[in-house]
Amino acid sequence: MAYTDKVVDHYKNPRNVGSMDKSDPTVGTGIVGAPECGDVMKLQIRINDQSGVIEDAKFKTFGCGSAIASSSLVTEWVKGKTVDEALKIKNTEIVEELNLPPIKIHCSVLAEDAIKAAIADYKKKKD
Amino acid sequence: MKLPIFMDNHSTTPVDPRVLEEMLPYFTEDFGNAASRNHAFGWKAEEGVEKGRSRIASLIHADPKEIVFTSGATESNNLALKGVAEMYAEKGDHIITCVTEHKAVLDTCKRLEKLGKRVTYLPVDQYGQIDLDELRKSITDKTVLVSIMYANNEVGTLQKIKEIAKIAKEKGVLVHTDAVQAVGKIPVDVNDLNVDLMSLTAHKLYGPKGVGALYVRKKGPRVRLVAQMDGGGHERGMRSGTLNVPGIVGFGKACEIAGEIMPEEMSRLTGLRDQLRHAIESNLEEVFLNGHPTERLPNNLNISFAYVEGESLLMGLDDIAVSSGSACTSATLEPSYVLKALGVGEDLAHTSIRFGLGRFNTKEEVDYVIQKVINNVNRLREMSPLYEMAKEGIDLKSVSWGRES
Numbered sequence: 001m002a003y004t005d006k007v008v009d010h011y012k013n014p015r016n017v018g019s020m021d022k023s024d025p026t027v028g029t030g031i032v033g034a035p036e037c038g039d040v041m042k043l044q045i046r047i048n049d050q051s052g053v054i055e056d057a058k059f060k061t062f063g064c065g066s067a068i069a070s071s072s073l074v075t076e077w078v079k080g081k082t083v084d085e086a087l088k089i090k091n092t093e094i095v096e097e098l099n100l101p102p103i104k105i106h107c108s109v110l111a112e113d114a115i116k117a118a119i120a121d122y123k124k125k126k127d
Numbered sequence: 128m129k130l131p132i133f134m135d136n137h138s139t140t141p142v143d144p145r146v147l148e149e150m151l152p153y154f155t156e157d158f159g160n161a162a163s164r165n166h167a168f169g170w171k172a173e174e175g176v177e178k179g180r181s182r183i184a185s186l187i188h189a190d191p192k193e194i195v196f197t198s199g200a201t202e203s204n205n206l207a208l209k210g211v212a213e214m215y216a217e218k219g220d221h222i223i224t225c226v227t228e229h230k231a232v233l234d235t236c237k238r239l240e241k242l243g244k245r246v247t248y249l250p251v252d253q254y255g256q257i258d259l260d261e262l263r264k265s266i267t268d269k270t271v272l273v274s275i276m277y278a279n280n281e282v283g284t285l286q287k288i289k290e291i292a293k294i295a296k297e298k299g300v301l302v303h304t305d306a307v308q309a310v311g312k313i314p315v316d317v318n319d320l321n322v323d324l325m326s327l328t329a330h331k332l333y334g335p336k337g338v339g340a341l342y343v344r345k346k347g348p349r350v351r352l353v354a355q356m357d358g359g360g361h362e363r364g365m366r367s368g369t370l371n372v373p374g375i376v377g378f379g380k381a382c383e384i385a386g387e388i389m390p391e392e393m394s395r396l397t398g399l400r401d402q403l404r405h406a407i408e409s410n411l412e413e414v415f416l417n418g419h420p421t422e423r424l425p426n427n428l429n430i431s432f433a434y435v436e437g438e439s440l441l442m443g444l445d446d447i448a449v450s451s452g453s454a455c456t457s458a459t460l461e462p463s464y465v466l467k468a469l470g471v472g473e474d475l476a477h478t479s480i481r482f483g484l485g486r487f488n489t490k491e492e493v494d495y496v497i498q499k500v501i502n503n504v505n506r507l508r509e510m511s512p513l514y515e516m517a518k519e520g521i522d523l524k525s526v527s528w529g530r531e532s
Contacts (some may be wrong), residue, residue, distance in 0.1 A: 003442065008442075011439070011442055011443075014510060017509070017510050019515060031512065033528065034528035035473075035474035035477070035513055035523060035528070036472070036473040036474050036477075036528075037473075038436055038453060038462065038473075038477035039436070040512050040513055040528075041512070042512035042515075060510055060511060060512040060515060061511070061512065062434060062435070062436050062511045062512055062513045062514075063436050063439065064436055064438035064439050064442070064453070065438065065439050065442040067436075067439075068439060068510065
């Protein structure tokens, strides 16, 4: 299976690889997937408490090239968005942007789940 | 050094130029049908076929009359299993094989089960070998065939075929071995092993694709098969169909070369394989050898790189052809059933890479592969949340993973 140029680009030059302090109250951490399934994504977002805007995003991913590309892409997409806007990102948009084949759709689902999990973690810390 | 590098020689091998050279006249000048008995074109083709047959037989210490040509090892396996099951149906309905066999054996067995036969799939130990006592206990008076592969295509593990055959023979059961990965790589002698049927293929030993053979013992015992292809009764009635003359000529030449250079090639490939293994093990932590440490093919190395998903590593090794047991490389999203059978956890199965060295790999290529593997594993580990968690001292087995992807 050949990879699309966009997947290769994200794989070779992943955006925003890294980690933030999990205990920081302004940081939401989402870890989704399982090692047995061959995919684990960790997405972290830093949220401005006043504006609700996601100011920074970092990821680390264990998974195939499409999983790495999907998570790299969502770190670009969520930055600058409000929490509510970020929650509207759909996996189908990731599929479209990266031109993922049907067998890789689960990578995009995982990336969408990672956003939701990170935001849920942030909200939990606020409560 | 030319890129990309081919290091996937268990999947197939390039045709040796000496093989190709010998094949070429049989496409044009000597194009006859080997079954044409009444003119020179047929005689010439038949001569080529018989020379090939002798060379193949010689490599495995068989009689040329014991070689039945097929289209490849999948057909050979089908013919051996289905042909024996049908021929010996009155004697019994039970076949014994093992869980790490190639799909050509496993799926043939499944078909036979649908037709009412019974099949025992023996498990393997952590190295990929079956337990001989378990084999002995599995044989019943209804068992007609034991089919165990010689060398595994993923992890390279060699089965104790001689001992397996001894146990089966004591109980009067026929023995088949899929020796596709072994023939031409290590010494194989059908009489020393005392097997009755053996599947071979040309393209794994630097011959052309589309031609294989089934060794069928003629004496002690004389093995009989029900043909699975009806037609002109070629190959002593066991496999009808016009013979692939250039393919057989090439297969024969490939066997001759393999026999001549085997000792030298075995030691050279073992050296390169061990160099690759030691360099990886000494430069990277948490890498695990899959398969048997010593009882394995000289050209096989299968390693799991913890915390690095296999397909992402293949993507990084973009000018090197190797393969992975990762789910993402298969159509089913299931990781390798062979690694699973060896008890390799699914997490590690996803991180496995198979290196298959071959005749045309050089030391320079191995050096290049080593460097590229190390660089990519390090890069991907820096990107891996699992590696980070492991470094923090978190036991990944104790984590309750939220979602099954």
